[in-house]
Amino acid sequence: xxxxxxxxxxxxxxxxxxxxxxxxxxxxxxxxxxxxxxxxxxxxxxxxxxxxxxxxxxxxxxxxxxxxxxxxxxxxxxxxxxxxxxxxxxxxxxxxxxxxxxxxxxxxxxxxxxxxxxxxxxxxxxxxxxxxxxxxxxxxxxxxxxxxxxxxxxxxxxxxxxxxxxxxxxxxxxxxxxxxxxxxxxxxxxxxxxxxxxxxxxxxxxxxxxxxxxx
Amino acid sequence: xxxxxxxxxxxxxxxxxxxxxxxxxxxxxxxxxxxxxxxxxxxxxxxxxxxxxxxxxxxxxxxxxxxxxxxxxxxxxxxxxxxxxxxxxxxxxxxxxxxxxxxxxxxxxxxxxxxxxxxxxxxxxxxxxxxxxxxxxxxxxxxxxxxxxxxxxxxxxxxxxxxxxxxxxxxxxxxxxxxxxxxxxxxxxxxxxxxxxxxxxxxxxxxxxxxxxxxxxxxxxxxxxxxxxxxxxxxxxxxxxxxxxxxxxxxxxxxxxxxxxxxxxxxxxxxxxxxxxxxxxxxxxxxxxxxxxxxxxxxxxxxxxxxxxxxxxxxxxxxxxxxxxxxxxxxxxxxxxxxxxxxxxxxxxxxxxxxxxxxxxxxxxxxxxxxxxxxxxxxxxxx
Numbered sequence: 004x005x006x007x008x009x010x011x012x013x014x015x016x017x018x019x020x021x022x023x024x025x026x027x028x029x030x031x032x033x034x035x036x037x038x039x040x041x042x043x044x045x046x047x048x049x050x051x052x053x054x055x056x057x058x059x060x061x062x063x064x065x066x067x068x069x070x071x072x073x074x075x076x077x078x079x080x081x082x083x084x085x086x087x088x089x090x091x092x093x094x095x096x097x098x099x100x101x102x103x104x105x106x107x108x109x110x111x112x113x114x115x116x117x118x119x120x121x122x123x124x125x126x127x128x129x130x131x132x133x134x135x136x137x138x139x140x141x142x143x144x145x146x147x148x149x150x151x152x153x154x155x156x157x158x159x160x161x162x163x164x165x166x167x168x169x170x171x172x173x174x175x176x177x178x179x180x181x182x183x184x185x186x187x188x189x190x191x192x193x194x195x196x197x198x199x200x201x202x203x204x205x206x207x208x209x210x211x212x213x214x215x216x217x218x
Numbered sequence: 219x220x221x222x223x224x225x226x227x228x229x230x231x232x233x234x235x236x237x238x239x240x241x242x243x244x245x246x247x248x249x250x251x252x253x254x255x256x257x258x259x260x261x262x263x264x265x266x267x268x269x270x271x272x273x274x275x276x277x278x279x280x281x282x283x284x285x286x287x288x289x290x291x292x293x294x295x296x297x298x299x300x301x302x303x304x305x306x307x308x309x310x311x312x313x314x315x316x317x318x319x320x321x322x323x324x325x326x327x328x329x330x331x332x333x334x335x336x337x338x339x340x341x342x343x344x345x346x347x348x349x350x351x352x353x354x355x356x357x358x359x360x361x362x363x364x365x366x367x368x369x370x371x372x373x374x375x376x377x378x379x380x381x382x383x384x385x386x387x388x389x390x391x392x393x394x395x396x397x398x399x400x401x402x403x404x405x406x407x408x409x410x411x412x413x414x415x416x417x418x419x420x421x422x423x424x425x426x427x428x429x430x431x432x433x434x435x436x437x438x439x440x441x442x443x444x445x446x447x448x449x450x451x452x453x454x455x456x457x458x459x460x461x462x463x464x465x466x467x468x469x470x471x472x473x474x475x476x477x478x479x480x481x482x483x484x485x486x487x488x489x490x491x492x493x494x495x496x497x498x499x500x501x502x503x504x505x506x507x508x509x510x511x512x513x514x515x516x517x518x519x520x521x522x523x524x525x526x527x528x529x530x531x532x533x534x535x536x537x538x539x540x541x542x543x544x545x546x547x548x549x550x551x552x553x554x555x556x557x558x559x560x561x562x563x564x565x566x567x568x569x570x571x572x573x574x575x576x577x578x579x580x581x582x583x584x585x586x587x588x589x590x591x592x593x594x595x596x597x598x599x600x601x
Contacts, residue, residue, distance in 0.1 A: 058561075064564070064565055064567065067563075067564050068564050068566070068581050068584070068585055071532065071562045071564050071585050071588055071589055071592075072581075072584040072585045072587070072588030072589075073588050073592070074588050074589060074591045074592020074593070074595060075562075075592060076530065076560050076561070076562045076592070077562055078533075078551055078555075078561055078562055078563035079551075079563050079564060079565060080551070080563070085552070085555065088552045088555035088556055089555050089556070089558060090556060090557065090558055093558035094558075
């Protein structure tokens with residue numbers, strides 16, 4: 004029996020656009036942990052194009068198997084339980100892409116990210132988007148959009164937040180926001196990124212780079 | 219039951235005349251390591267993979283077994299174009315210290331006497347540990363002129379050896395793949411092993427361990443040990459799928475014949491095992507697995523032996539393995555996380571139980587092949 008091994012080649016243009024934006028934020032040669040890394044597209048890209056020591060954690064075993072079978076260092080685990088295992092400052096960047104809203108304890112996960120990594124890069128879908136607000140206001144029911152596309156009783160997204168909420172949490176926890184931007188669903192940069200109120204209304208996703216203030 | 223002794227055939231081996239001092243303090247004067255290799259070692263000796271066999275395995279990984287005539291135990295995995303591709307890698311497998319396929323063990327002539335007609339060690343063979351087994355393998359690897367193994371791979375007890383390799387010789391292991399294993403035996407593991415040992419002791423042909431001297435083999439006891447162990451290698455689903463409650467023939471009223479198919483299967487497993495394995499080796503090796511406790515060897519901290527390691531790990535477990543359950547693998551993965559080691563960790567969905575690592579499991583084989591391909595890229599191994 005022959006086992007065909009697909010060639011290990013991820014091309015950036017095939018990556019989700021928000022992953023491409025994240026990749027651009029990461030300095031070459033960095034140590035990176037990608038939490039909720041899926042099939043490992045980002046870590047594969049970071050290794051091949053930026054020479055990073057990039058690793059992943061993923062909760063979906065089928066994705067883990069796929070990633071490891073493509074030569075990527077990914078372990079089965081979840082953000083809530085496994086980050087606590089890592090030593091302090093083990094990574095330069097810890098990435099949490101479109102996963103924050105699905106973890107059990109987002110505040111604790113962020114704390115762990117900034118304990119084990121020097122910087123955290125977090126992306127999440129913005130619950131403050133005008134369409135979400137409009138649907139709730141108009142129909143009086145939980146919004147269903149292209150981003151928030153699962154009914155309330157099925158969704159894994161148990162902790163939705165808005166861009167303003169996230170800024171507030173960063174202030175509370177003493178995190179310096181080094182960079183942030185709001186993007187549309189395709190991950191394209193939105194022009195209102197300097198105005199939080201507008202970004203919170205029109206941005207479908209947000210991307211933040213944090214570090215502990217004073218470090 | 220077949221009383222035949224194991225045939226004394228010569229296995230390819232290397233002998234080290236300076237011997238080996240075991241952890242228990244006994245110095246073996248002479249160390250023999252029987253081994254097989256597959257594929258070709260490349261010019262810079264960077265493509266060697268050491269495969270570590272399990273409790274009742276041996277060095278005949280990918281070729282017809284000289285005693286049983288059966289295919290190698292990992293022919294699905296090791297060979298040209300297979301996950302451990304012998305067209306790319308140089309694969310080594312050694313019979314473990316304490317084994318009965320040519321390496322120094324209870325069947326070897328005792329060397330604590332200068333008498334030329336020295337009897338076999340038998341049950342006087344000193345207790346060996348997993349670390350002793352690994353140190354014997356290291357001698358072989360040094361002998362072959364290999365400074366760094368590209369990978370060390372093994373399932374079950376072989377996985378324990380992989381962990382010990384990575385802990386004892388981190389610079390000599392680029393990638394480590396412990397499969398369906400644990401950093402120590404649970405009380406349940408030890409308990410099952412003990413049933414097997416007691417079955418051997420209870421056999422009248424055991425003769426207090428002096429069966430060699432009288433040309434006897436405690437075949438019934440060893441067969442029962444194998445039967446018990448074999449149940450632990452399978453999942454309940456696998457047994458049900460293979461045999462269910464099916465009866466053999468129509469003799470439903472028979473009280474002691476092997477009425478159920480599963481009984482007949484186990485008896486066959488037991489009787490064929492005694493034709494290729496030695497009871498004293500079985501005792502020696504099961505003891506080594508029971509005593510294995512990597513954390514205890516390092517002050518109770520399983521992370522300690524891996525601090526600063528640059529080895530790339532891939533830990534693989536199987537969802538229906540209740541002998542070495544996934545949780546035991548997760549313990550290892552987390553210990554490696556605590557020292558920020560590079561670790562991949564996959565649980566393969568399978569209903570075949572512990573034995574899954576020896577069987578046709580495409581996801582497992584893809585994982586193995588992919589991880590090795592990724593490591594080869596990192597190691598700069600020519601494609």
